[in-house]
Amino acid sequence: MPSPISLQNATDDLTTLLQRYAVRGPRYTSYPTALNFSDSFSEADYQRQLLDARASTSPLSLYVHIPFCRSLCYYCACNKVITKNRGAARRYLDHLHIEIELLAKAIGRCRKVTQLHLGGGTPNFLDDAEMTELIHMLASHFTFDDSKRREYSIEIDPRTVTPESLALLRGLGFNRLSFGIQDTDPKVQQAINRLQPFDDVSALVETARVYRFRSVSTDLIYGLPHQSPTSFEHTLNATIALAPDRIALYHYAHLPQQFKWQRALEKHPMPDASEKLAILQLAIDRLTRAGYLHIGMDHFVKPEDELAIYQREGRLQRNFQGYSTCMSPDVLAIGVSAISSLRGSYAQNHKSLDDYYAALAAGRLPIARGVLLSAEDQLRRFIIMQFACNLKLDCKLLQERFHVTFAQKFADLLPALRQLQHDGILDISHEDITVTERGRLFLRNVCMLFDTSLTADQSRYSKVL
Template sequence: MHSLVINTELLQRYDVAGPRYTSYPTADRFVEAFAEADYVQVLQQRRDGWAAKASPLSLYVHIPFCESLCYYCACNKIITKHHARGAEYLRYLEREVDLNIAHLGHGQVVSQLHLGGGSPTFLSDEELTQLMAMLRRNFQFVSAGEYSVEIDPRTVSRTRLAHLAELGFNRLSFGLQDFEAAVQKAVHRIQPAEQVFDLVAASRELGFESVNVDLIYGLPLQTPETFERTLALVTQLRPDRIALYAYAHLPERFKPQRRIHTQDLPPAASKLVMLSSAMRVLMAAGYVYVGMDHFALPTDALAVAKRQGRLHRNFQGYSTQPDGDLIALGVSSISCLGPTFSQNVKTLDDYYDLLNQGRLPVVRGLALSRDDLVRRSVIMALMCQGSVLFESVELSFLVDFRHYFAAELTALALMQDQGLLTLDDSGLHVTALGWFFVRGIAMVFDKYLQADQNRARFSKIL
């Protein structure tokens, strides 16, 4: 895969905007007609359903606070150095949990927890202890679950990592992005390599099961040569997982990105070289290419899930957890319960106001149609396994795949001619070359995107 040569015509044709497909339909399709009452209904359906007793929950908690602004960031965050705001936020999180439990029932089994943000480590050790105690009072955490937290290396020490281990976290994700000093300065995130190496070493000594680092390619002042140096350091660091994201420059949507000068951004051709280099370097170092933006050591659970065909994709990226129910807590977070999505309000004032009224802070969502469910299965199979077996879809949804997707299969003919995929009697299979363009292949099955050609809200797929 890493030795593939991609011609200019392919680059130009697929240098377009498109979704990352952490969900389908994508969040921009959520509607305000789906609101609190609809969310309450699905909570109650889970509580009363027979399947709920055998299906563990996943929890996501959004902590929006950061001490410092990273210019590339598109997350929902609040920049502040006033740490008292964390204590206030926790009080409202507990109110939200209480309202959920009132409809869901106490003691639901949880097998996966992720703290994201923002910077979860903005909270003090005492506040993190308080948060975990509150969650454990309301939910039943299994002993062999996946409990992860995002780490800003600038906000933790070995002592803080030890405290996270004591609280039951067994997976860490470090925001690294790039080791180059000039790039770090350009995005306003200075963190010396020595600091990251020391923290990762401490994580291993403390017994964390998996350590992930996030990298971003396409940042200002990055070149293929500078990114090679970052990759060389990453292979020395040797984390269990690597999430490699393409920078999505959308300054019209995300105000902090306006501080990044467009002329400093690498062109699409250079970004593709960086992606190709990452595949070459990381695979040569023994990493398994899991999918679009993830690599893992062969012994890591993510690589095992890839081999066994158990890989899934959700709002946190690739996951080993099956497509179960997700309850998301905190401002702007998105829950997935049954065939529905529900999103909380995006501002802290609105979040606090609704909870003060005794209301769940759901502002919009979506109840998926049968067509949504069929297309979601196809898109997620492409993104996770790189193939779609016609028979599997037909048995699951009682459709004739070739008839149902006749227009899409016709549209894929050009991609087949370009060597991005193969079509045979069994199904559709992404080639090694096609993995570079897998988002573009998935877009063919996106009914909403085909009906709406305004894609400016999405990042470039390369």
């Protein structure tokens, strides 16, 4: 058994590494990242990509973005529209219908939809009738998979959902729920303008289990005003008591130059860098002791969860919704600002409702920008996603797929890779490069080595730790 001194040395060493690698960088939900999309990518480019995708026989994934929220959470960096106007949903659904018809016409109905995700904003801004209409709309234009393997998920704001609405969602085929908790401390909630009694959240999670949702996830954020290791331990304990299948622990990205409403947080005391590192270390220790596996990039799951199983099998994937079993190589994204991912491209819809509505009113898919992936992009995407998802790069597999020898192709990176090995982040052999248990904290740093698309303005990225 290690002595108390050796344990303290290990903690001090990790703290030093956390400080050294606490830079800014992408979350790698795609490669190239959205900051590298170009407005020269046109609707015609996307239509050609859809035509290629039409020929595939593999399953299909759908993402629908519902942008509306009834109130503003000051930490938020999502594309959303703050409104209490119920008519906003009606107009939006009418335009979603047009986009769905255009997409279905382009890609056909041969491919089964094995994955569906509703995000936002607040998807449950839609009332029960509107939600039913949306699902019927999708099912009328695409072929929904009715097998047990399908994954139909939705992000839930606990403040605006009822047990009856959860029952409806289950009846509509949803089998996964994600609840936004962020922090259970009322003082923190007041500062971020998101008051939600924990008892309400707990009751909803219990209701979800009564209705036999296959999976319940929760989101937490560290780095918010008034947070400390002591206060956040209460949040961790309360969350663990809920026994969610997945816990996402995000580092708050303070980017007030991009999101002006975040300035409202600056009138409150914010945890400094050392306090945030202490919170992160506490969270990792507390969650792993509770039996959760740290699969990397902010996510903790139960050992029997499908994400953990897929990672052990080397099949885990990552997309704009985070980690995924990703039974489909193609994600069709629907709604304002939504980003589609096809085999050879990414395509993003207009970010403003006015532009989104205008394109659809003219009978056009509302594409604003995107990127066609070069052979080099696809090579680097493969490497980045192997590290981010499966914690290992098989150099032989890389050579088989892309006809390159890793040591020759990336000779210029070998000193940096050796440094990561020296720091205990990577294990390097002739056959493969493996992320260590410690290295899971530094996945974004590892991925950044292979990213040739990083912008010079680092302030546009969030801190990796």
